[in-house]
Amino acid sequence: MKKKLNTQFDSPDRLNVIVEGSRVLGDMITESNLRIDGEVKGNVTSAAKVVIGKNGIIVGNLKCGDADIEGTVKGIIATESLTILRSTAVIEGEISTAKLHIEEGAQFSGNCKMSNFVAPSKATTSNLQEDLVY
Numbered sequence: 565m566k567k568k569l570n571t572q573f574d575s576p577d578r579l580n581v582i583v584e585g586s587r588v589l590g591d592m593i594t595e596s597n598l599r600i601d602g603e604v605k606g607n608v609t610s611a612a613k614v615v616i617g618k619n620g621i622i623v624g625n626l627k628c629g630d631a632d633i634e635g636t637v638k639g640i641i642a643t644e645s646l647t648i649l650r651s652t653a654v655i656e657g658e659i660s661t662a663k664l665h666i667e668e669g670a671q672f673s674g675n676c677k678m679s680n681f682v683a684p685s686k687a688t689t690s691n692l693q694e695d696l697v698y
Contacts, residue, residue, distance in 0.1 A: 578596035578597060578612075579596065579597045579598070579599060580594050580596060580597065580598045580599070581598075581599045581601070582598075582599070582600045582601060582602040582604065582620075583601055583602055584601040584602055584617070584619050585602060586601075586602035586603070587602060587603045587604075587605075588602070588603070588604045588605070588606065589605050589606060590605075590606045591606040591607045591608070591609070591624075592604060592606065592607070592608045592609065592610075593609045593610075594609070594610045594611070594612075595610070595611045595612065596610070596611075596612050597610070597612045597613045597614070597615075598610045598612070598613075598614045598615070598628075599614075599615045599616075599617065599620075600614070600615070600616045600617065600620040600621075600622065600635070601617035601618075601619055601620050601635075602619075602620065602621075603620075603621040603622075603623075604621070604622045604623070604624065605623045605624060606623075606624045607624045607625045607626075607627070607639075608622055608624065608625070608626045608627070608628070609626075609627045609628070610627075610628040610629065611628075611629060612628065612629050612630075613628065613629055613630040613631070613632065614626060614628040614630070614631050614632070615631075615632045615633075615634075616631070616632070616633045616634060616635040616636075616637065616653075617634055617635055618634045618635055618652050619635060620634070620635035620636070621635055621636045621637075621638075622635075622636070622637045622638070622639065623638045623639065624638075624639045625639045625640040625641075625642070626639065626640070626641045626642070626643075627642045627643075628642075628643055628644070629643065629644050629645055630643055630644075630645050630646045630647070630648075631643045631646070631647045631648065631661075632648045632650070633647070633648065633649050633650060633653045633655070634650040634652045634653055635652070635653065635654070636653075636654045636655075636656075637653075637654075637655050637656070637657065638656045638657060639656075639657045640657050640658045640659075640660070641655070641657065641658065641659045641660070641661070642659075642660045642661070643659075643660070643661045643662070644662065645661070645662050645663060646661070646662070646663045646664075646665065647659055647661040647663070647664050647665070648665045648667075649664075649665070649666045649667060649670040649672060650667050650670060651667040651668060651669035651670055652669065652670070653667075653670040653671065653672075654670075654671045655670075655671065655672045655673065655674065656673050656674060657674045658674050658675045658676070658677070659672070659674065659675070659676045659677070660676075660677045660679070661676075661677075661678060662678070662679065663678075664676065664678060
């Protein structure tokens with residue numbers, strides 16, 4: 565029987581990157597950190613932190629532990645802990661988070677719900693996919 569290794573998903577060694585000029589069509593699921601400098605048309609789910617660079621775009625829903633957004637998101641953002649909207653961020657949709665930090669200059673059009681977010685079940689996650697905005 566194999567012993568399960570203790571892996572830290574928020575380790576800097578475990579970083580997925582979608583570089584500028586890249587385009588992803590479809591849903592992304594990861595257990596580790598994710599940085600998006602390109603474009604994603606689909607839902608993004610991460611158990612750790614997601615950083616969206618200045619040129620990064622998500623057209624779909626974002627569900628993660630923490631979010632640090634400099635770019636554009638059109639859809640539902642659901643974070644377990646902290647959501648940061650940097651001065652260059654453009655958000656169209658809803659935010660559900662425990663903590664929210666908005667820098668001067670950030671653009672946010674939509675609704676925000678502040679609470680102790682509880683991760684949705686798989687049934688709820690599939691409902692989010694049905695609400696996907698393209």
